[in-house]
Amino acid sequence: MASMEADGPQAPYDPWWAVRRRISAAVAAAGVDPEIERLLLVPERVLEVAVPVRMDDGHVEVFSGWRVHHNVARGPAKGGIRFHPALSAGEVTALAADMTLKTAVVDIPFGGGKGGVACEPGRLSISELERLTRRYTVAIASLLGPDQDVPAPDVNTDERVMAWLLDTMDMLQGRSVPGVVTGKPLSVGGMPMHAGATSSGVVRCVRAVFAATGRPLVGARAVVQGFGKVGGPLAFLLQSAGMRVVAVADVAGAVWNPGGLDVSALAEHARSSGSVAGFVGGTPIASTDLWAVEAELVVPAALEGAIDVDAARRMTASVVVEAANGPMTPAADEVLDRRGVVVVPDILANAGGVTASYFEWAQGRQGYAWDEEMVADRLARTMDRAFGAVWARAQALGVSLRDAAGVVAVERIAAAITARGLFP
Numbered sequence: 001m002a003s004m005e006a007d008g009p010q011a012p013y014d015p016w017w018a019v020r021r022r023i024s025a026a027v028a029a030a031g032v033d034p035e036i037e038r039l040l041l042v043p044e045r046v047l048e049v050a051v052p053v054r055m056d057d058g059h060v061e062v063f064s065g066w067r068v069h070h071n072v073a074r075g076p077a078k079g080g081i082r083f084h085p086a087l088s089a090g091e092v093t094a095l096a097a098d099m100t101l102k103t104a105v106v107d108i109p110f111g112g113g114k115g116g117v118a119c120e121p122g123r124l125s126i127s128e129l130e131r132l133t134r135r136y137t138v139a140i141a142s143l144l145g146p147d148q149d150v151p152a153p154d155v156n157t158d159e160r161v162m163a164w165l166l167d168t169m170d171m172l173q174g175r176s177v178p179g180v181v182t183g184k185p186l187s188v189g190g191m192p193m194h195a196g197a198t199s200s201g202v203v204r205c206v207r208a209v210f211a212a213t214g215r216p217l218v219g220a221r222a223v224v225q226g227f228g229k230v231g232g233p234l235a236f237l238l239q240s241a242g243m244r245v246v247a248v249a250d251v252a253g254a255v256w257n258p259g260g261l262d263v264s265a266l267a268e269h270a271r272s273s274g275s276v277a278g279f280v281g282g283t284p285i286a287s288t289d290l291w292a293v294e295a296e297l298v299v300p301a302a303l304e305g306a307i308d309v310d311a312a313r314r315m316t317a318s319v320v321v322e323a324a325n326g327p328m329t330p331a332a333d334e335v336l337d338r339r340g341v342v343v344v345p346d347i348l349a350n351a352g353g354v355t356a357s358y359f360e361w362a363q364g365r366q367g368y369a370w371d372e373e374m375v376a377d378r379l380a381r382t383m384d385r386a387f388g389a390v391w392a393r394a395q396a397l398g399v400s401l402r403d404a405a406g407v408v409a410v411e412r413i414a415a416a417i418t419a420r421g422l423f424p
């Protein structure tokens with residue numbers, strides 16, 4: 001891969017451009033047929049929809065929504081639904097491609113999909129959010145189904161949104177279709193531990209990478225960017241594992257305590273005030289200074305492109321585990337690689353969520369309820385197996401964990417594409 005002076009020609013940061021670069025690098029390193037690369041550099045299907053919603057005051061707003069299937073050679077499209085004001089077709093496509101790679105890394109029988117609506121959910125009332133979700137579901141319904149495309153939660157969506165999506169699909173089809181969506185509430189066929197599965201998988205990778213590189217975990221310092229659905233539980237789990245969480249940031253600010261933040265007190269503060277900012281158990285710092293905080297581990301758990309070249313240059317940590325999707329620009333990646341920082345990539349590190357989704361999908365199709373023990377055990381085994389495969393490949397090829405994960409994924413996707421042949 002040619003070196004880059006900066007974060008690429010695009011401004012602002014373009015995640016689809018970044019994923020395409022990573023796919024090309026993985027194809028080259030895996031030595032698979034370049035025709036596979038041509039297939040993976042374009043999404044199979046992109047649906048853009050208008051989502052008109054009657055607002056509570058009576059006027060109609062029209063939102064834009066998307067559902068993208070990047071590649072479905074390995075199975076039905078799988079991936080979350082994101083509600084975010086800055087969402088675009090390119091971002092959704094990048095996230096769908098990440099899902100193609102991620103489902104292959106953990107070797108679950110899915111392809112990659114993603115969807116979402118450009119909206120600011122915090123400004124919508126509950127009933128507006130419900131109408132938006134249901135109208136969006138109807139607009140993309142032709143793509144959805146247990147054998148076609150199975151959505152799940154992502155940024156700013158949760159089990160309540162998934163329940164509305166499920167109910168809308170059931171209404172449209174006149175029957176119960178539990179396998180059409182994952183991340184549902186337990187009361188309608190959800191999976192125990194689904195909500196914390198991404199964070200559990202991240203911590204599993206933290207343990208594995210510290211063990212594999214001979215770093216002591218207990219007492220090590222961690223920095224976490226994001227304190228939402230993933231970052232919140234993650235900070236708790238890191239603390240329970242014996243680490244010191246020394247800095248946490250969310251959209252409104254960042255707090256630092258070199259002795260370790262009291263994560264329970266921080267969570268209580270964030271619950272009552274809406275943000276980690278203003279927490280008295282730490283010193284406020286600028287969000288951009290988060291990356292420079294002295295620590296052994298950094299976990300970005302927010303949005304794409306968070307770690308740029310500047311952040312990478314200032315980082316003191318020697319391990320990064322990517323809980324968010326695409327949190328690092330390719331140029332930042334190069335900087336960290338040169339400095340010998342070990343990066344556990346998103347398509348491995350945050351795959352616990354989609355793995356739990358796989359179990360939920362299987363449960364829905366089996367009509368047999370899984371218990372917590374079975375979920376925890378299989379989730380841990382799946383993550384450990386994936387980490388082991390990626391680690392071994394990185395050692396064998398002498399490449400980064402990101403390149404190795406890309407190689408493992410692309411080989412599996414290429415095998416499926418080759419086995420199918422080209423229709424007609």
Ligand code: GLU
Pocket residue numbers: 078079080081150151152153154155182325350351353354355357
């Ligand atoms: N949104 C999560 C992810 O990016 C979960 C996707 C899923 O379970 O389908 O991996």
